[in-house]
Amino acid sequence: MSTNVQKFPSQFPIPAGPARDPRFPAQSGSAAGKAGPIPVDRPAPGGASQISKVGLNEICLSYRTQSGERLLALDHINLQVRTGEFVCIVGPSGCGKSTLLHLIAGLHPQTSGQILIDGKPVQGPGTDRIMIFQEHALFPWLNVGQNVEFGMKMKGIAKAEREEKTRYYLKLVHLAKFEKSYIHQLSGGMRQRVAIARALATEPDVLLMDEPFAALDAQTRDLLHDELERIWSQTGRTIIFVTHNVREAIRLGDRVVLLTFRPGRVKSEFPVDLPRPRHLEDPAVARAAGKILRELRDEINRSLEAEYNEGVKPRVRTGVEA
Amino acid sequence: MKRAARYIIFYAALFGLWTLLAELKIWPPYLYPTPWGVGEELYNGFHDHTYWIAIRVSMQRVLIGYSISVVLGMILGLGVASSKFLEETMGGLLVSLQSLPSICWWPLALLWFGLSQNAILFVVIMGSLLSVTLAMEDGRKQMPKIFGQAGRNLGAKGFKLFWCVLLPASLPFIVSGLKQGWAFAWRSLITAEMLYMSLGLGQVLMMGRDFSNMSAVIAVMILIIAIGYIVDGIVFKGMERYLQNKWGLTPAT
Numbered sequence: 001m002s003t004n005v006q007k008f009p010s011q012f013p014i015p016a017g018p019a020r021d022p023r024f025p026a027q028s029g030s031a032a033g034k035a036g037p038i039p040v041d042r043p044a045p046g047g048a049s050q051i052s053k054v055g056l057n058e059i060c061l062s063y064r065t066q067s068g069e070r071l072l073a074l075d076h077i078n079l080q081v082r083t084g085e086f087v088c089i090v091g092p093s094g095c096g097k098s099t100l101l102h103l104i105a106g107l108h109p110q111t112s113g114q115i116l117i118d119g120k121p122v123q124g125p126g127t128d129r130i131m132i133f134q135e136h137a138l139f140p141w142l143n144v145g146q147n148v149e150f151g152m153k154m155k156g157i158a159k160a161e162r163e164e165k166t167r168y169y170l171k172l173v174h175l176a177k178f179e180k181s182y183i184h185q186l187s188g189g190m191r192q193r194v195a196i197a198r199a200l201a202t203e204p205d206v207l208l209m210d211e212p213f214a215a216l217d218a219q220t221r222d223l224l225h226d227e228l229e230r231i232w233s234q235t236g237r238t239i240i241f242v243t244h245n246v247r248e249a250i251r252l253g254d255r256v257v258l259l260t261f262r263p264g265r266v267k268s269e270f271p272v273d274l275p276r277p278r279h280l281e282d283p284a285v286a287r288a289a290g291k292i293l294r295e296l297r298d299e300i301n302r303s304l305e306a307e308y309n310e311g312v313k314p315r316v317r318t319g320v321e322a
Numbered sequence: 323m324k325r326a327a328r329y330i331i332f333y334a335a336l337f338g339l340w341t342l343l344a345e346l347k348i349w350p351p352y353l354y355p356t357p358w359g360v361g362e363e364l365y366n367g368f369h370d371h372t373y374w375i376a377i378r379v380s381m382q383r384v385l386i387g388y389s390i391s392v393v394l395g396m397i398l399g400l401g402v403a404s405s406k407f408l409e410e411t412m413g414g415l416l417v418s419l420q421s422l423p424s425i426c427w428w429p430l431a432l433l434w435f436g437l438s439q440n441a442i443l444f445v446v447i448m449g450s451l452l453s454v455t456l457a458m459e460d461g462r463k464q465m466p467k468i469f470g471q472a473g474r475n476l477g478a479k480g481f482k483l484f485w486c487v488l489l490p491a492s493l494p495f496i497v498s499g500l501k502q503g504w505a506f507a508w509r510s511l512i513t514a515e516m517l518y519m520s521l522g523l524g525q526v527l528m529m530g531r532d533f534s535n536m537s538a539v540i541a542v543m544i545l546i547i548a549i550g551y552i553v554d555g556i557v558f559k560g561m562e563r564y565l566q567n568k569w570g571l572t573p574a575t
Binding site for chain 1: 469471493569
């Protein structure tokens with residue numbers, strides 16, 4: 001139970017394995033175990049690929065509350081995410097940022113608008129977009145290895161290949177020794193790393209992360225930031241990361257998108273050009289966060305006002321988030 | 323060790339009281355059997371294979387009936403849990419039907435299936451089906467939604483989603499319902515078997531009454547209790563332990 005995450009240094013040699021994605025040749029091996037900034041290969045803005053990896057066009061979502069009135073949760077969201085980009089979405093609670101991820105994942109249909117992956121509209125869930133939830137989404141009836149294997153099993157991948165990839169991805173998140181452990185035996189940080197391995201094992205193009213580190217203690221979270229950055233640069237995945245923590249967004253993202261309080265709209269976008277790796281305590285990160293926080297504060301105030309006015313019911317549930 | 327001691331003291335006292343009352347000979351032995359009379363009856367019953375046959379016949383019936391209940395109940399419960407229409411219509415009916423003792427289906431079963439094994443099975447199924455259905459419905463609703471979402475997200479759908487995600491995810495919530503279903507199935511079976519020449523434990527019990535052999539009646543009662551207890555202890559306690567191992571100490575959260 002008490003096995004600690006701190007055991008694992010964040011910059012580990014990259015395990016060799018089958019999963020290096022041929023679509024991302026620029027990543028091949030160059031990041032292995034080097035000190036200093038992690039070289040991140042990003043397509044230049046407006047560069048070769050005209051079609052964005054994830055395209056959100058005029059997304060609206062409305063739902064009916066229990067009292068029968070229609071409420072607009074997301075209001076004409078437009079967002080284009082490039083291949084290999086790390087986009088963070090921040091906003092006050094209740095702005096619909098988690099809901100937006102559910103829509104991209106295809107777990108829930110939007111009311112209007114279009115979600116495009118490589119230019120093709122999303123129709124239901126697909127293993128090209130894997131979600132990492134805040135917590136408790138690992139299957140407790142399966143052990144760590146079986147959890148990682150799950151998506152591949154659903155795809156019908158042969159056993160030998162499954163086992164090989166499971167081992168590879170568990171090594172990638174430094175949990176190789178825990179393949180046979182059950183989920184309840186792991187610490188919170190280890191669980192989220194299993195979730196990351198499980199998501200990566202289906203080899204998705206896009207990782208959708210829904211406040212994945214919000215429930216963790218500060219030290220564990222810092223370590224997982226390092227690991228996530230390392231994994232991202234190794235695998236070249238596109239990541240859409242939802243958080244309410246502005247510093248975390250700047251620590252991780254190439255770009256930070258700020259959503260307004262209900263209905264969620266894109267209020268502003270902030271490119272983050274700070275060199276990597278960044279740290280939560282960097283003055284530059286704090287400065288950048290300050291700018292976003294000032295804008296966010298208005299939204300938080302609005303959300304607090306709404307909470308007080310709603311009295312007993314502090315937060316409207318969309319049914320999607322639950 | 324202390325617990326074992328308490329057990330021994332309690333049962334020794336119970337046994338002593340029974341023996342004492344028998345020794346006092348307040349009632350004639352055909353109304354109030356002695357412990358050794360019951361013991362002898364148990365020995366004879368197993369020795370001449372009457373009890374072995376009765377146990378085999380009864381167990382076979384309850385296994386068939388209960389299995390059908392579990393399969394049907396899971397399908398029904400899942401249907402009720404996932405369809406608003408079914409929940410509003412059938413949900414209420416299921417709850418109200420649960421107040422009906424399953425043996426009330428016996429006259430109907432007799433008319434539909436005749437005096438046969440099938441009539442007994444019908445009563446057994448009606449006895450346990452509702453518990454399993456309600457448990458499954460409840461389990462499906464209590465199960466954290468996130469498991470279903472994560473499963474679909476990872477590419478599970480249709481039957482695979484049910485078999486690999488929804489069913490195992492709701493198991494901790496339905497195990498008590500399955501247990502209750504088993505208890506109802508067992509009771510319904512014995513009741514139905516008492517009503518005709520069924521060869522099962524229920525009939526052997528009634529034979530004791532027909533011959534005014536109270537020792538035989540008590541002996542069969544002990545058998546019925548023992549089997550119920552053993553199945554509960556082996557199958558369901560085992561299942562609970564298994565779930566606890568996998569899910570951690572508090573499977574319900």
